[in-house]
Amino acid sequence: MKKLKIIFILIIISILIYIDSTIASFWSKVHVNSLIGFQKIVETINPEIWYNIFIPIISLKTYIFLIILYLLLFLLKKFINLFSS
DSSP states (O other): OHHHHHHHHHHHHHHHHHHTOBHHHHHHHHHHHHHHHHHHHHHHHOHHHIIIIIHHHHTSBHHHHHHHHHHHHHHHHHHHHHHHO
16 A cells, blocks of 8 residues: 555656646646735735745745645654654
């Protein structure tokens, strides 16, 4: 089962590397209005937040973002298991 999970993750990562898109381009392909709406909400709070925080995040390549997210979830799971046992 673990080998199957690793193979699946590697396949997904290789597909995303082949696509070679950023989070912003992927998000705009899926639903552009939500991206524009999210930008408007963030800019009403403080425009600097959009330009200094969100632009660098959504400019990341999709596969890099997923790798970071997966590592954070993995570490969170290990952290929870450490204190639950």
